[in-house]
Amino acid sequence: MKIHHLNCGTFCPAGGRLFDGRSDSPLAHMVCHCLLIETDAGLVLVDTGFGTRDIAARHRRLSDFFLYLNNLQLRPEETAVAHVRRLGFRPEDVRHIIVSHLDFDHAGGLEDFPNATVHLTAREKEVADQGEGGAFVGTRRYRPGQWDGVSDWSLYPMGGGERWFGFDAVRDLAGLPPEILLIPLTGHTWGHSGIAIREDDGSWLLHAADAYFYRGEVGSERYDCPPLLRGYQRLMEVDRQARLHNQHRLRRLSLEHAGEVRIICSHDPVEYAICAGHPLH
Secondary structure, rough: OOOEEEEEEEEOOEEHHHHOOOOOOOOOOOOEEEEEEEEEOEEEEOOOOOOOHHHHHHHHHHHHHHHHHEEOOOOHHHHHHHHHHEEEEHHHHHEEOOOOOOOOOOOOOHHHHHOOOEEEEHHHHHHHHOOOOOOOOOOHEEEEEHHOOOEOOOOOOOOOOEOOOOOOOOOOOOOOOOEEEEEEEEOOOOOEEEEEOOOOOOEEEEEEOOOHHHHHHHHOOOOOOOHHHHHHHHHHHHOHHHHHHHHHHHHHHHHHOOOOOEEEEOOOOHHHHHOOOOOOO
């Protein structure tokens, strides 16, 4: 399998390095790190970032609260469908989309791929349809207009099967190769999950989505996260105990299995630049 790393959306919130840990300007820089996987079952997207319809009707499709809080930079060239075409594929070649969760910055491109089966946990679909994502945030994070045109869903329980490095895992995703698993990581949302991919050399890539936001939260005994980004994670959480517990488990996984598992998240620009081979500006 070949994995392409895509940035399908850019945030530039106020706060500079207090938010992203590196910017010298007043604005931070965050990404929407998605994956495109070439498999024998066709192309598989992991999350979609923002879609073409978000750009065309941003104030209808997205919450003004998050548009302005995150200073969303909605660029046509960053949509998943634009990336797919640049790589020489057609949108209809995308047969499957695995969604870590249905937040506005992860599900916006679903309707750009009408032939794809969308895979996620049943719990995430349930709470998103009901807007259960926190009293204030819940009515703004989930935007049902981003997925009301999706007709082919494949929904899964929150683990309970064979475990993966001590984590619950959902295996045998319908129509997908066995090298791709869902790993439930609740806390950010009730049905949030990561996606584990076994690479050709036998090692694993775990896309942990929003289970953490900053590279300093994994890979070291010492926890590190800029204060404004730490506050943003708290704003978006539904279960603090579960979120922090899963962050701790990911940190242990990153240390104890460093040669076997590489962990990435959705929004860290440094992680993305390393994976994609793009220099940071």
